[in-house]
Amino acid sequence: MLAVFIYQLDLHYLVPVSNRDLIDADMYRVVRYVIASQKYNEVDLSGNKITQLGAQILAEAIRKNKTLTHLYLVNNRVGDIGVSHLADALEKNTTLTSLKLGGNEIEQKGGEYLGNVLRKNSTLTTLHLQSNQLGDPGAIELGNALKINNTLASLSLVNNCVEAAGAQALAEGLKEHLTLYELDLWNNKVGDDGAMHLATALKSNRTLRYLYLGKNQIGDNGVEHLASALKENTALTHLYLRKNKITAAGAKHLGDALQQNEMLAQLYLFGNQIGDEGVQHLTMGLKKNQHLAVLDVGCNKLNDKGIGSLISIFEDDSVLSTLDIQFNQIGEKNQAKLIRLMHFHPDLKIYW
Incomplete structure (x- = not known):
């Protein structure tokens, strides 16, 4: 029984009643x-059969609750x-910081x-949808709410059919919002x-650290705008561009940006089509960059020429600590070089 299960819990912060x-x-x-x-901080009700009626029951309870900080549905x-x-309850609630409503x-x-809610609530920091x-x-x-809200730190809109107009509104919000670090x-x-609209926002935004744009039909033109923003941005540390439509031309823009950017720590390009030419552009940027620690160029139609170019990065004092080159064509000679490289750099992680 549900009541017995809850009673037997000796955790006084999390109630796991999912699935x-x-x-x-x-x-x-x-x-x-x-x-x-009023004992528990987190309640996980994910993967159940709760409808609007159940949500109403929960809402009435959290309206004046002073202990619950995380609610997962x-x-x-x-x-x-x-x-x-x-939403009506959150206008009154002053303790809930994390609300997850995906699916x-x-x-x-x-x-x-x-x-x-975001216009009125001043405690919610995480909203996942x-x-x-x-x-x-x-x-x-x-996006319009972000112009007013200044407490939200993490916003997830994964798989929501958002197109350019939605991205533009979010970008406009980012220009004025002061606390969002993850989008x-x-x-x-x-x-x-x-991508162009978001890039424009990145030129002035000073708080966003993580930007996930994987699988968004972004091509070289969009990457050109993002790369231009990276030359001016001093906040973004993680940029995810996996499974887009980026070719060597887009990689060149990113390589040029890496020569100037002093903040980006992780760049993910898995599943594009940058090829050997594109990775050579990235390599040129990396040889002048002393900040990027993680590079993912897996599944990018690389052959030995491109792999060799990446290996050459480590001939200098590169700060790169993780390199993902899985699902590319790596010959025996380069495999041997990679093995030696990892032997002499035990902290270096290379996935191939």
């Missing part, structure tokens, strides 16, 4: 034994109406409700135009 086939009626017990008890079915109840059939209206259907309208609501837009459709 237990809980339904809306079970939320009364969660409220009684967990939220109303990933992969339920709360929908826009359920979000409206939670909950949330659409534009839900984005509007959450946008309104992956695998919903917010689209551009929902992203626009959230995750993996598996959307922002394209070159969306």
Whole structure:
């Protein structure tokens, strides 16, 4: 029984009740034994069968709760109406810092409700909304809210059908927002135009550290804008561009940017088409860069010429500590060189 399970917990901060086939009626017990008890900081209700009715029950309980800081409802079915109840509660709640609502059939209206919350709530720092259907309208609501909110630190919109218009609104928000350090837009459709808008924001933004733009149909034109921003940006440390449409031309822009950028620590380009020519451009940039520690160029149609170029980086005093070159064509001679390289640099991690 749910009540017995909760009673037997000796953890006084986390209640793990995920993937237990809980339904809306079970939320009364969660409220009684967990939220109303004022003992627990985190409640994980992910992977259950909670709908808008269950969300309403939870919302009423958290409205005045003073102990709960993390609420996870990933992969339920709360929908826009359920979000409206939670959003209403968050206008009053002053302790919840992390809300995860991925996979909950949330659409534009839900984005509007959450946008309104961000304009008023001053405690929420993490909002994860992956695998919903917010689209551009929902992203626009959230982007507009960022202009006013100054507490949110992490925003995930993974797999939400966000295109260039949504990216533009988020970018406009980033120009004024002062606390967001992580923006995750993996598996959307922002394209070159969306990348351009985000790049414009990066030129003035001084807080964003992590930007995830993998699988976004970004080509060389979009990367040119991002690379231009990297020449001026002094905050971004992690840039993820996996599974886009970047070729040697885009890699050249990134290589040029690496010669000037003094902040980027990790660059991920897995699953593009930069080829040997592209990796040579990156190598030229890396030989003048003393800050990039992680480079991922796996699955990029590299052959021995490109691999050899990467190996040559370590002839100088490179700070690169992790190199991913998996799913490329590496000949026996270069494999032997890589083995020797790792032998003389035991802290170096190379994946091939």
